[in-house]
Amino acid sequence: MLIRTRILLLVLTLFTFALGGGLAALMVIDDLQLAVEESQKSRQDLISIGKIRDLLLITTGEIDNLQSWKTTDRDRFRQQIDSCQHAILSLVDPEGNTSKDEQDAIEDLDRSVKNFERAVIHSLRYLEEGIQGRGQERTRNWLKDRLVPDFTAAVVQLEQLQQTRIGELELRARSAAEQVTYLLSILGSMMLLLCGSCFLLLQRWIISPLESLSTAAQQISNGQYGQKIPIPAGDEIGDLAREVEAMSSEIDSYQQRMIERERLAAVGEMTASVAHNLRNPLGSIRALAQGSLRSGDQEQISPSLRTIMETVDRADRWLKDLLQGLKPIQLDRKPLEDLSLHLDRIAAAVKGFSSKLEVELKLEISPSLPQLDLDLRRLEQVVLVLLNNAVEASSPGDTVILGASADQDEIHIEVRDEGSGMTEEIQSKLFTPYFTTKKGGLGLGLSLTQRIIHGHGGRIDVVSSPGQGTTMSIRIPLTRTAEDE
Missing domain, CATH: 1.20.1330 (f41 fragment of flagellin, N-terminal domain)
Structure with missing residues (x-):
């Protein structure tokens, strides 16, 4: 009715x-x-x-x-x-x-x-x-x-x-x-x-369904697509819920297609980069091999062979990074109770690097973070990437802050630096695979970071402006959704 x-x-x-x-x-x-x-x-x-x-x-x-x-x-x-x-x-x-x-x-x-x-x-x-x-x-x-x-x-x-x-x-x-x-x-x-x-009936007919729709809209805005809305069909709000579900599925499908297109585009760009990066090492390998064949002196052959091995190893690392960027993320999520302790350990692993660059690393981690299911190894990879990027973007005497807190629904992890910041153009490409502003970088760190956080049902946001530093914010829901499972 x-x-x-x-x-x-x-x-x-x-x-x-x-x-x-x-x-x-x-x-x-x-x-x-x-x-x-x-x-x-x-x-x-x-x-x-x-x-x-x-x-x-x-x-x-x-x-x-x-x-x-x-x-x-x-x-x-x-x-x-x-x-x-x-x-x-x-x-x-x-x-x-x-x-x-x-x-x-x-x-x-x-x-x-x-x-x-x-x-x-x-x-x-x-x-x-x-x-x-x-x-x-x-x-x-x-x-x-x-x-x-x-x-x-x-x-x-x-x-x-x-x-x-x-x-x-x-x-x-x-x-x-x-x-x-x-x-x-x-x-x-x-x-x-x-x-x-009348109040109970209106609560059942209108208010509760609208609250469910509002929750579904928030989940969609957080990137959690394909959720089923617990509103029976048969009335206007039920029909609207089915439309929202269909819209969410369409957005999810469209996003997957866009990710696949971006990945294919990145593969094309990467192929050109790999071809360029492999051409020179292969030329060096060929020249060293030809020189070794012409020379019979063992003392001259050994350094050449060593150089050949180092060049091959470097090319192998490039290929491994390439494959890592193309593989889908596989998560091994397990209940974790002592997230604060693990974040402290990750920060301790970065302190040597930050001290070398004369950058102070401060912690603002809540000691009583709630339990949640996550892949600890992948989360450590995410936090290490963000901390290393923040330290590298800082000048001597600057401070990098690692913070963590929680509310009723989510865990919040933030990395703030006092570096030079980023323009809006750079921010729009920040999570694109193989996009980098570092000399010698492949541009896979933040792309993998975003994929890991999305795999946990969360999101990663960036707030930055030139000369004002950068804040990288991670939000992971405490409860796993059907899509995450």
Whole structure:
């Protein structure tokens, strides 16, 4: 499955979960809000019932002074009755959510108020008709026997109903609040779990493969070609890994072809050099042999034969060097624990030569270099070549430094001198077989050195500039790769 498809499914899962959790939370919060609003209305209704009761009690207390009422008193009475009726109407839920018991109690209270209003109006009419005692007595008795008990019972019932409703709504609100808390806890835990799962999946799908690609790129930059990248195919990064592997194989193949071409070109140059170097010794051998044949003096023949042998030996050495430069490097790698000690011994072997040229040889070798597999004889050959070149490039009084250290992945060996340095043109040809700036040299030392280090899976670098000296740096990995084995 492609990575973009996986990420799309992951995003859809997160979105679905967030949407479902959000809708559930909104439903619970809406229920909580509704319970709070209904509770507030019930409290307001309870306050309104108290006001109705207070107004009725105040009004009934004024009935004894009914004969002294003036127009303003009558207007105030009507306003109080209107206030009671408006308050009673406010108790009715316009959406029809009022319970039957509550509706019956409201109707009883409304009926009591209307009866009270009619009783007072009749009493006032009796007063106007001159039936003062009869009207007051009748109204007083009716209030005492019927009205007060009726509206008191209705008010008490409404208060009880509202208090019961408030209790139920508070319980409902607490339950909704607990549900919100529980739901948010569940959502938070699930989001943490999903985020952790997303991180692990992204780590597996993207980060780890990219780290493997980065490691492979570093290996390729270090000259370790043909490595297999442990990323399965089937997605974009897997396809990229296969492309990188193919590129690495192509680079390795191309490099091998280039090395072979350089070797063939070097053989051509070397052949001309050998032909030139052998022509003169062979001519000398022929001349000495002819002279010896013409001369019968034994004392003259012996020096000639000795010269012939020396000339033949010199030509033989040239041919051996030629063959050495053409043969592939064969390494005998074995575990080595005391690399520091061997580097000290190599430096000691060069000190006589450096002292003769008045060049100081200093060591900066870490005493605790880790164990690694290498061909000790070949490594000694490499270090000797670098040290001898550094000493020969130095002037009397200069210093040559041999350093060695290690990190988690590699061994570092450096040879630094204070000589005249090299131009970029010379550096570009430095490891070419048979290229040399020394008089009488064959130019095979550094070429063999590079091949030996590459055979160990490492690399050799040069940093130099005219008048600034030269640093030759060797890096050898601590672990052997499949290509090295």
